Amino acid sequence: MKYNNILTEENGGIRTITINRPNKLNALNRETIEELHEAFKAAQEDKDTKIIIVTGSGEKAFVAGADISEFADYDVSEGTKLAASGQNILFDYVENLSTPVIAAVNGFALGGGLELAMACHFRVASDNAKLGLPEVSLGVIPGYGGTQRLPQLVGKGRAMEMIMTAGMIDANQALSYGLVNHVTIQEELLPLCEKIASKILRNSTVAISGAIKAINANYKDGVNGFDIEIKEFGKCFGTADFEEGTTAFLQKRKADFPGE
Structure with a gap:
């Protein structure tokens, strides 16, 4: 299948899905969310795919949030449908895949980007990564599972602080919080994810x-x-x-x- 906003590559049982909107810092719009769903579904249904790695194009951003221009004029009903649909087709879908999903966080992972990373089974970050849920600074709350998954990963108090301050934490702080499993330099991010994936590949x-x-x-x-x-x-x-x-x-x- 041809995608407009993502790239996919298969190598030795590892499917790499790259969000490819560098001019928008890989922000998630409706089309990208739908394409990601299709890409994850195709990987899940392919018996040759044993591990999925998801990352962002370039060196600046994994996903720098949702595309705000798409929903800035939404009303209550439309906002509710936006969150419900996104959670259903992407975020909850990824979390419940039976194929392991590793997030390779290569830069900014903000808002919907951090929510996507948290929906993955675990996360590896480059040392330039910045992570946060800044939604309250826009007058809204995280709507793609952020208020639920962040406390599960870092604890209630830290999640409350991160969400209420709308601030970002760096990769090393994310590591100390347990939000990411490993931190490495940008050049070694995908190789490290592939190394971990190779260990998983040995098992049932x-x-x-x-x-x-x-x-x-x-x-x-x-x-x-x-x-x-x-x-x-x-x-x-x-x-x-x-x-x-x-x-x-x-x-x-x-x-x-x-x-x-």
């Missing part, structure tokens, strides 16, 4: 999918994460990956998982 995709579902369950209201873990654990025993993994362990060899 079926088991990883179950682990993602179980971990996410802990953050859903009305869902007992322990019950989901038990269910997903049990399901593993009926997979070819479990048979191969345990057999390889007993035979003292490296497992060759079929992904089934």
Whole structure:
């Protein structure tokens, strides 16, 4: 599929999705959100894709927020629909993918950009990255999951401060908060993400999918994460990956998982 605002590349089971609106600092407009949904969906449905990395083009920005010009004149109903639609087709969708998603945060990750990074399964940042949710400075609140995911990642107090001040934190502060897993220089950002991805590639995709579902369950209201873990654990025993993994362990060899 041809995209106007994103680029995709596949290499050895790793699908890299690059948001490519450098003249807008990769800001998210409706078309880009829809294209990202299609790109993530295509990666999820491709059996050859084992890991997804999402990043921004250039060296300045991962995603420097939403495209404010698109919704500046919205009313209450339109604003509500904007948040509901975006969460449904992109942010919640990414969080619940069974294929691991790594955010390679290469610069500004603000507003919807930070919300996209937080929807990914974990984040790696370049040392020039700046992260924040500045929405209250525009008279609005984060609407793509920011008020929910940020406290989960950094704690309630830090999330309250970041959102209320509309300020940015740098990469090292984000690392100390637990908002990102690693910080590296710009030139090593994608290589580091690929190195981590290569470690994930050694393992069972079926088991990883179950682990993602179980971990996410802990953050859903009305869902007992322990019950989901038990269910997903049990399901593993009926997979070819479990048979191969345990057999390889007993035979003292490296497992060759079929992904089934």
